[in-house]
Amino acid sequence: MTEASVFEGKKAVYFTLGCKLNFAETSTIGRLLKEMGVRTVRAGERADICVVNTCSVTEVADHKCRQAIHKLVRQHPGAFVVVTGCYAQLKPEQVSAIDGVDLVLGAEQKGDILRYLEERLPLLPAERKLADAEHEAYTVPTKDIHTFVPSCSCGDRTRYFLKVQDGCDYYCTYCTIPYARGRSRNGSIASLVRQAEQAALEGGREIVLTGVNIGDFGKTTGESFLDLVKALDRVEGIARYRISSIEPNLLTEEVLAYCAESRAFMPHFHIPLQSGSDEVLKLMRRRYTTKFFAEKISRVKELIPDAFIGVDV
CATH class of the missing domain: 3.80.30.20 (tm_1862 like domain)
Known part of the structure; x- marks a missing residue:
């Protein structure tokens, strides 16, 4: 069972691209984190956690996803950045190579976001980079x-x-x-x-x-x-x-x-x-x-x- 102490007092920001289904899923992720003690950032605050739920309908959508990730990394330096959604599933290596991204979750792993955060959130930025070097992004084949x-x-x-x-x-x-x-x-x-x-x-x-x-x-x-x-x-x-x-x-x-x-x-x-x-x-x-x-x-x-x-x- 996930311990609230890992999340207690943390602040999160959420960014969604694409369809209504993505917005619904991001909202659910936000609700799960809120129940664990994480609140949404207010204007001018820096987040501890950034969640980006991506779209990949077109090449333009991929470009918008990369732009959104870069912007959040700049706005919230040191935050733990999680990228999920269709772009993360289709091109996980491309997403995980973006500077500042800490965790990439595919379609099958999205529902387990709390468990992945619990394991990785306590790590220092330097430890996260080492973990990224040792592990692939968390996705499975479409089948x-x-x-x-x-x-x-x-x-x-x-x-x-x-x-x-x-x-x-x-x-x-x-x-x-x-x-x-x-x-x-x-x-x-x-x-x-x-x-x-x-x-x-x-x-x-x-x-x-x-x-x-x-x-x-x-x-x-x-x-x-x-x-x-x-x-x-x-x-x-x-x-x-x-x-x-x-x-x-x-x-x-x-x-x-x-x-x-x-x-x-x-x-x-x-x-x-x-x-x-x-x-x-x-x-x-x-x-x-x-x-x-x-x-x-x-x-x-x-x-x-x-x-x-x-x-x-």
Whole structure:
């Protein structure tokens, strides 16, 4: 069991790049550290711990991650710098070579951040450098990423972000996410309902469902996204749910019909298109055509006339 004495009185700063899922996971890390006695830095203070949760969707994202790490190292000299997230998983050697980085955690190790910090935090800077020279960054090959790390964290005010799924089995041509986060996996409906109930007890009124490919929910538990939506809709105290993003081929007629009549699911869908060209969609290995996408949007509007629809292009 982690001893609070290692963390007591420490100050931390958090920096997140990328998607809502990353923000939810960073918030959970912050909550774990807070429970161990670590508080978030105030303006003008120097942190003892810096946590950077990275993105690696594009080369530009990688560059932004490096910039963020360099900036934090300059702003908080002597701080223990932890880098995790997709960039850390995909290019751990590159990340660990950045001056000032003390610890690199891949997708499978992210949930064990307290244990890694407990082992390394007491070391002096010179001892950390020696340890870095003796050990590789803590990652595993993509095929060995199996753990689902729960996350239900408060964002702004009474809105919570509930991670329901992680990883992806789609392997679109342009996308690094399956390599960075592993295969599709999820928590059980029972565990996710408990997290939603806890959010309600804490005063949460709205929950955003997050994940990499949330419509693929149920791969590891034999459940379905429709079953999840129905179960969450019954949680007392939560007034609104939003589905952060869902593939058009996974937004089923049954899910749409239920959301049209549900108590708390908002008429709000973010449905990625990516391209308006069937040729490009085929090259991308997307699992729909422009005709299918147009028909799906029309069906949403038929069932839910006032629906708001966001699109990635």
